[in-house]
Amino acid sequence: MNIVRKPSPNINTGRQGHTPDMIVCHITDGGFEGAVSWLTNPESRVSSHFVVARDGRITQLVELTDTAWANGTSGTKSNNQWHGHSTLQVVRERNVNANRYTISIEHEGRHAETAGALAPAQLEATIFLIGHIRSEVKRLFGLEIPMTRQHIVGHHEITPRTRPNCPGRLFPFDEIIRRLSENTAQPAPQNPSASPSNFAREAWEWAVQNNLIDGTNPREPATREQLVTILLRFNRMLGN
Numbered sequence: 476m477n478i479v480r481k482p483s484p485n486i487n488t489g490r491q492g493h494t495p496d497m498i499v500c501h502i503t504d505g506g507f508e509g510a511v512s513w514l515t516n517p518e519s520r521v522s523s524h525f526v527v528a529r530d531g532r533i534t535q536l537v538e539l540t541d542t543a544w545a546n547g548t549s550g551t552k553s554n555n556q557w558h559g560h561s562t563l564q565v566v567r568e569r570n571v572n573a574n575r576y577t578i579s580i581e582h583e584g585r586h587a588e589t590a591g592a593l594a595p596a597q598l599e600a601t602i603f604l605i606g607h608i609r610s611e612v613k614r615l616f617g618l619e620i621p622m623t624r625q626h627i628v629g630h631h632e633i634t635p636r637t638r639p640n641c642p643g644r645l646f647p648f649d650e651i652i653r654r655l656s657e658n659t660a661q662p663a664p665q666n667p668s669a670s671p672s673n674f675a676r677e678a679w680e681w682a683v684q685n686n687l688i689d690g691t692n693p694r695e696p697a698t699r700e701q702l703v704t705i706l707l708r709f710n711r712m713l714g715n
């Protein structure tokens with residue numbers, strides 16, 4: 476999938492030393508072109524790292540290493556965007572503007588029509604994009620963003636008082652997390668000889684319990700280095 480770049484001036488360069496470990500999903504409440512235009516207009520004083528259209532187009536407005544003006548929090552208790560109002564523990568605990576440690580994705584849609592549900596092509600683009608963000612964050616910051624609801628969140632969870640409907644109750648967080656987890660999960664082992672033969676079962680379990688072997692590949696031949704390791708462990712087991 477292709478990511479078109481259209482840089483926004485509405486940013487802070489860098490992240491003041493913070494590592495982005497949270498992806499925040501938004502709804503534009505308007506059309507794709509209008510949203511890109513507004514988020515790159517210096518008068519708007521708002522931006523987002525990405526905008527995903529209903530037809531699956533993706534535009535990047537802010538670099539991952541820079542701070543977008545998308546879902547800021549305030550350190551002032553009387554402010555409606557006070558970080559202490561967040562429903563997320565990690566946001567409440569950090570006395571830092573959430574823009575510094577988040578990556579923002581705007582999704583084209585009108586909340587009154589969709590309540591945050593994504594179009595099929597848009598869902599596929601978002602799943603691709605989050606996978607892309609994860610590999611880029613790993614490359615740039617050395618951090619693997621976990622695929623959990625603590626790290627893939629909605630704007631309404633950051634500032635519930637000012638953005639209760641962003642992106643909306645039908646936004647498919649669980650499906651996105653499930654699909655991305657499937658992509659990274661190891662396939663289940665399908666080895667027909669994964670359990671020992673009946674005659675060897677007792678000896679096998681004894682050897683596993685005594686840490687002589689690691690319990691895998693019971694019907695495979697042993698190499699000479701595996702053999703001497705078993706002998707050494709057995710010798711130590713006898714107290715020598």
Ligand SMILES: [Zn+2]
Binds near residue numbers: 546
């Ligand atoms: Zn939002």
